[in-house]
Structures are given as structure tokens and as C-alpha cells.
Amino acid sequence: MRDEELIEAAKTAAAMAYAPYSKFRVGAVVLAADGSLFTGSNVENAAFPSTLCAEAVAIGSAVSSGVRKIDVIAVACLDGDQNCFPCGQCRQRMREFGTEKVIVTDKAGRTHRHDLSDLLPHSFGPEDLPSP
Ligand code: THU
Numbered sequence: 001m002r003d004e005e006l007i008e009a010a011k012t013a014a015a016m017a018y019a020p021y022s023k024f025r026v027g028a029v030v031l032a033a034d035g036s037l038f039t040g041s042n043v044e045n046a047a048f049p050s051t052l053c054a055e056a057v058a059i060g061s062a063v064s065s066g067v068r069k070i071d072v073i074a075v076a077c078l079d080g081d082q083n084c085f086p087c088g089q090c091r092q093r094m095r096e097f098g099t100e101k102v103i104v105t106d107k108a109g110r111t112h113r114h115d116l117s118d119l120l121p122h123s124f125g126p127e128d129l130p131s132p
Pocket of ligand 1: 024026054086
């Protein structure tokens with residue numbers, strides 16, 4: 001799937017967002033190593049810290065379907081004219097499952113591919129824990 005198609009799928013997911021508080025709708029698409037796709041949107045909560053990011057929902061969906069290796073995650077937002085880079089916590093969630101590339105769009109709608117290692121340098125991951 002092309003990067004533009006993944007971003008389009010992320011936008012479709014964003015349209016399903018539950019974001020009555022921020023009014024900032026975000027969508028994410030996980031492309032797993034086995035080629036399967038999973039989507040998620042942000043799910044807000046009146047108790048604000050209980051909000052789930054779109055990436056967390058998409059990763060949770062993938063992992064709960066058995067995925068353990070993610071190749072690519074695309075992120076898109078529908079509101080505002082800013083870029084939609086993943087938050088710090090979501091970068092760490094991506095790191096857990098070996099995500100290699102993150103696709104975002106710029107204000108003009110062009111897609112950009114980033115290495116997760118650039119977005120989360122000197123990261124801590126599963127290999128950094130002693131084996132049980
Ligand atoms: N949000 C995401 O879904 N992903 C991110 O990486 C950044 C922020 C959502 C959370 C909240 O619903 C809204 O955007 C504003 O922070």
C-alpha cells in the first residue's frame with residue numbers, strides 16, 4: 001500500500017474519532033509485518049487523562065489480534081492545519097513492537113516518512129530488559 005493510501009485510511013479512521021473536548025480528530029493505521037492492517041481513532045473521556053490516542057487504539061487492536069511486529073504506522077488528523085506527529089507516549093508504544101517507519105502529512109497534505117529511531121532517539125525497548 002502506498003504512503004498516500006495509508007494516510008487516506010488514517011483520515012477515514014479519524015472521521016470516527018470521539019473527540020468532543022479537543023475537537024481534534026486523529027486517525028492511525030498500523031501496517032503489521034504480516035501485511036495486515038489495523039485502524040484506530042482517538043477516544044476522549046470526560047476524565048481527560050483517560051483519553052486514548054489514535055495510535056494507542058490502532059496498536060492495541062493489532063496486538064490483541066496477535067501482531068507482535070509492526071512495520072509502519074500512518075497518522076493523520078482532520079482538524080487544524082498543523083502536522084500530526086505522534087505524542088511521546090505513542091512513540092514509545094510504537095517502539096515496543098519494532099515499528100520502523102512513521103508516515104505523517106505536512107500542512108500542504110504531502111506525506112513524509114520518518115524513521116521511528118529519528119522520532120525517538122536513544123530509546124528504551126524490550127531488548128534493554130534482562131531476559132527472564
Ligand atoms: N492525540 C492522538 O490521538 N494522537 C497523538 O499522537 C496526539 C494527540 C489526540 C489525543 C486527544 O484526543 C487529542 O488528540 C488532543 O490532544
